[in-house]
Amino acid sequence: MVTDSDLVRHLGEASVSVELETEDMTLNIGPQHPSTHGVLRLVARVDGERAFDVKPVIGYMHRGYEKLSEVRTYPQITALINRIDWVSGYANEIPFVVAAEKLLGVEVPERAQYIRLILTEMARIASHFMFMASYPQELGALTPIMFSLRERERVLDLIEGVTGGRFHPNFNRIGGVKPNAGSGPTTKKTPQDLPAGFLAETRDAMDRVLVACDDLEDLVAGNEIVLARTKGIGILPPEVAAAYGVSGPNLRASGVNFDLRKAESYLPYDKFDFDVIVGETGDCWDRWWVRLQEMRESVKIVQQAVDGIPPSGPLQAKVPKVIKVPKGETYVRAENPKGEMGYYLVSDGGMGPYRLKIRSASFSNISILPWILEGVLMPDIIAIMGSLDFVLGDVDR
Amino acid sequence: MTSSPSDTEATVHPLQEFADHVAETVGGTASIEADTIKVRIAVDEWADALTKARDDLDLVFFSWLSAIDWANEVEAGDALNVEVDERFELLCTVGDLTEGRRVTFSTDLSKDKPSISSLVDVYAGANWHEREAAEMFGILFVGHPNLEHLYLLDSFIGNPLRKSYPLLSREVKPWPGSVDVEAMPEQSSGESGSPQTASTENPEA
Numbered sequence: 001m002v003t004d005s006d007l008v009r010h011l012g013e014a015s016v017s018v019e020l021e022t023e024d025m026t027l028n029i030g031p032q033h034p035s036t037h038g039v040l041r042l043v044a045r046v047d048g049e050r051a052f053d054v055k056p057v058i059g060y061m062h063r064g065y066e067k068l069s070e071v072r073t074y075p076q077i078t079a080l081i082n083r084i085d086w087v088s089g090y091a092n093e094i095p096f097v098v099a100a101e102k103l104l105g106v107e108v109p110e111r112a113q114y115i116r117l118i119l120t121e122m123a124r125i126a127s128h129f130m131f132m133a134s135y136p137q138e139l140g141a142l143t144p145i146m147f148s149l150r151e152r153e154r155v156l157d158l159i160e161g162v163t164g165g166r167f168h169p170n171f172n173r174i175g176g177v178k179p180n181a182g183s184g185p186t187t188k189k190t191p192q193d194l195p196a197g198f199l200a201e202t203r204d205a206m207d208r209v210l211v212a213c214d215d216l217e218d219l220v221a222g223n224e225i226v227l228a229r230t231k232g233i234g235i236l237p238p239e240v241a242a243a244y245g246v247s248g249p250n251l252r253a254s255g256v257n258f259d260l261r262k263a264e265s266y267l268p269y270d271k272f273d274f275d276v277i278v279g280e281t282g283d284c285w286d287r288w289w290v291r292l293q294e295m296r297e298s299v300k301i302v303q304q305a306v307d308g309i310p311p312s313g314p315l316q317a318k319v320p321k322v323i324k325v326p327k328g329e330t331y332v333r334a335e336n337p338k339g340e341m342g343y344y345l346v347s348d349g350g351m352g353p354y355r356l357k358i359r360s361a362s363f364s365n366i367s368i369l370p371w372i373l374e375g376v377l378m379p380d381i382i383a384i385m386g387s388l389d390f391v392l393g394d395v396d397r
Numbered sequence: 398m399t400s401s402p403s404d405t406e407a408t409v410h411p412l413q414e415f416a417d418h419v420a421e422t423v424g425g426t427a428s429i430e431a432d433t434i435k436v437r438i439a440v441d442e443w444a445d446a447l448t449k450a451r452d453d454l455d456l457v458f459f460s461w462l463s464a465i466d467w468a469n470e471v472e473a474g475d476a477l478n479v480e481v482d483e484r485f486e487l488l489c490t491v492g493d494l495t496e497g498r499r500v501t502f503s504t505d506l507s508k509d510k511p512s513i514s515s516l517v518d519v520y521a522g523a524n525w526h527e528r529e530a531a532e533m534f535g536i537l538f539v540g541h542p543n544l545e546h547l548y549l550l551d552s553f554i555g556n557p558l559r560k561s562y563p564l565l566s567r568e569v570k571p572w573p574g575s576v577d578v579e580a581m582p583e584q585s586s587g588e589s590g591s592p593q594t595a596s597t598e599n600p601e602a
Binding site: 058062066071102243244245251258260262263331333340344355357 | 430431433435457458459460461463465466473475477478479488490494495496497499501520521522524525533546547548549550557558562564567
């Protein structure tokens with residue numbers, strides 16, 4: 001005979017043995033969310049607090065640069081491509097002009113190489129400052145953005161002083177750097193040299209960058225909340241990163257000692273003493289830490305380059321007025337702030353490329369998102385996405 | 398840093414030994430041009446060759462995959478100076494993460510229904526690159542898990558990076574650079590090339 005108390009006990013046991021069925025929900029994130037640095041949309045299946053089957057939807061900023069390059073001349077393309085990753089526009093130009101110079105067989109004068117290198121490293125510092133500003137902000141720490149953007153502005157001012165542009169310098173020419181802007185088409189071209197006092201100002205700015213790095217380290221590395229939200233979150237194993245083509249600081253944070261500045265010879269990095277910063281676990285914290293240390297290394301490179309730059313000399317190799325790149329194909333890649341940026345240039349001997357494949361770092365870097373966001377907690381989506389430091393212009397091209 | 402093409406042909410390129418080793422391992426033919434190793438592979442051996450490159454040559458880093466449309470008639474840009482075999486050339490660059498070596502693998506696909514086995518199982522990163530190549534060139538990657546549009550709208554018709562695809566903005570309005578810039582001396586003598594690019598040369602550059 002079943003008593004009331006038996007029934008109550010039975011019901012009690014039944015209620016704990018039945019699993020809680022939760023209903024899946026499809027959640028749309030974006031396309032406009034501050035952590036996406038552009039317009040990226042994520043569609044995720046949400047089960048309770050966890051996200052599954054995350055599907056990035058890209059293409060909102062696709063500008064078709066590969067097609068446009070086919071109807072433009074080589075000098076025009078440098079103006080296009082520094083809009084790919086607009087946070088470090090200067091660095092985008094380098095692999096393209098180097099690819100054209102390789103096919104042309106042009107030797108770039110040493111002073112021009114040094115200027116390219118100094119500006120590239122400044123672009124890296126500016127790009128990493130942007131990360132140092134935005135990433136803690138996405139995690140809720142609002143102070144670093146003030147420190148970071150203030151210092152970034154000084155670096156951008158220096159870039160602007162040389163090139164005339166903060167974001168889109170369009171300063172490289174095939175064979176060297178920009179000739180004097182006012183010289184006109186018929187007069188003899190005189191290269192535009194560095195502005196007066198540039199080297200001294202750069203030394204000063206680099207000292208300030210180091211101070212800012214210390215400040216940022218104090219602010220962020222001592223912040224318990226940031227640590228709790230980044231340590232052990234979004235771990236990316238090196239073999240997965242390599243298979244997806246994740247490059248740059250994201251790859252090095254996973255413990256891979258690989259830097260194209262050491263492996264390739266697109267700029268004379270072999271003349272300078274700097275370390276490749278490598279992380280340990282490949283979590284969000286390591287990706288932040290690697291970038292901070294890389295800024296210090298970039299400062300080291302700029303300081304050495306400022307000391308070692310040839311005091312005078314040509315800024316432009318002798319190239320024909322109308323540039324026609326000889327028939328050929330080459331791939332040139334460079335270590336950009338976001339990772340491997342490269343151009344596969346196919347020339348048929350004309351005034352523009354027959355085909356220009358743009359390999360941008362952020363595209364491969366965010367193709368990892370479906371893998372890395374599988375089963376993570378909802379708030380970690382933002383922490384992981386932000387730590388990958390991508391720019392949608394670099395994704396969509 | 399930049400070596401002239403004639404130098405590379407005259408002496409043995411420092412990468413030649415590695416290039417030959419790659420070609421032998423994967424079963425293809427290697428060539429070096431402007432410090433870029435290109436290994437040509439037969440279409441049927443595409444996925445096998447890339448698997449060997451990953452496992453036997455330690456080329457674990459997937460850099461990029463894309464294609465070239467070799468066409469004699471173009472709708473946008475300049476036509477080729479020489480006649481070529483009409484085909485798609487599929488390219489895939491992979492590298493190692495120790496020595497800084499990289500190899501561009503290449504194979505030819507027919508213009509008529511181009512299709513090839515997918516590399517997604519070999520390099521997970523090939524997923525997005527193949528989707529891009531599929532929508533831009535109309536190449537079918539057999540075995541790809543979701544070959545839907547990546548950049549373009551689902552309703553978009555056409556393959557924009559094919560040479561037969563016109564650049565519509567140029568059709569609607571000619572390149573404005575042509576009215577701002579005086580013609581270069583060598584263009585006045587009837588230089589070949591499309592009017593779009595021929596008249597856009599910036600005299601300052």
